[in-house]
Amino acid sequence: EDQVTQSPEALRLQEGESSSLNCSYTVSGLRGLFWYRQDPGKGPEFLFTLYSAGEEKEKERLKATLTKKESFLHITAPKPEDSATYLCAVLMRGKSGGYQKVTFGIGTKLQVIP
Amino acid sequence: NAGVMQNPRHLVRRRGQEARLRCSPMKGHSHVYWYRQLPEEGLKFMVYLQKENIIDESGMPKERFSAEFPKEGPSILRIQQVVRGDSAAYFCASSPGQLFNQPQHFGDGTRLSIL
Numbered sequence: 001e002d003q004v005t006q007s008p009e010a011l012r013l014q015e016g017e018s019s020s021l022n023c024s025y026t027v028s029g030l031r032g033l034f035w036y037r038q039d040p041g042k043g044p045e046f047l048f049t050l051y052s053a054g055e056e057k058e059k060e061r062l063k064a065t066l067t068k069k070e071s072f073l074h075i076t077a078p079k080p081e082d083s084a085t086y087l088c089a090v091l092m093r094g095k096s097g098g099y100q101k102v103t104f105g106i107g108t109k110l111q112v113i114p
Numbered sequence: 115n116a117g118v119m120q121n122p123r124h125l126v127r128r129r130g131q132e133a134r135l136r137c138s139p140m141k142g143h144s145h146v147y148w149y150r151q152l153p154e155e156g157l158k159f160m161v162y163l164q165k166e167n168i169i170d171e172s173g174m175p176k177e178r179f180s181a182e183f184p185k186e187g188p189s190i191l192r193i194q195q196v197v198r199g200d201s202a203a204y205f206c207a208s209s210p211g212q213l214f215n216q217p218q219h220f221g222d223g224t225r226l227s228i229l
Contacts, residue, residue: 004156031213034218036220043118043120043205043221043223044220046218046220049217087156089157091213100212100213101159101170102147102218103159104156105156106154106156107156
């Protein structure tokens, strides 16, 4: 069965304390992996797409990396405004082959304390 | 440059009533996806539609739930005879085409509460 697991479920960091969030997956036919940020009461906001092992993407204090079994979201010197839930989603080949299907992990709730 | 628009943002229904959730995709987007999110749970896929076609409804309960995306107008997720277990946040996302080259963009959801 296709699975997407994010860890830790929750993470509390001091401002400036760098860390990494993990997204591991067991899916067949991976076509890509997305990272989203979700603030309370809002919809997910797109951050990155990664397509192949070894690929890296960066945006401000965030860097996403991908291996064959997992992805990491590295947060460097976080600020309180980085507090949010970070969601990982995998893009898989659909059953009919004609489209792709997205499966989300539960997310990591990040709190950055001033 | 409007994003995905969902309305209403909050909807309260009594058990047995109908709920209609609307989603207007981003301009130029012809693919719409509906997800359901419960507290402490991830986004669960419900249905994927293109204009006038349901592509994949494998995540949608077979009873009471239906979705459409007509040629004109917003996509509608309809829940008939609502029950307490239908209380959740329902999110809509859209994309201009298939997802390999472009991600989904989400609306801010409709929070459905069943009394």
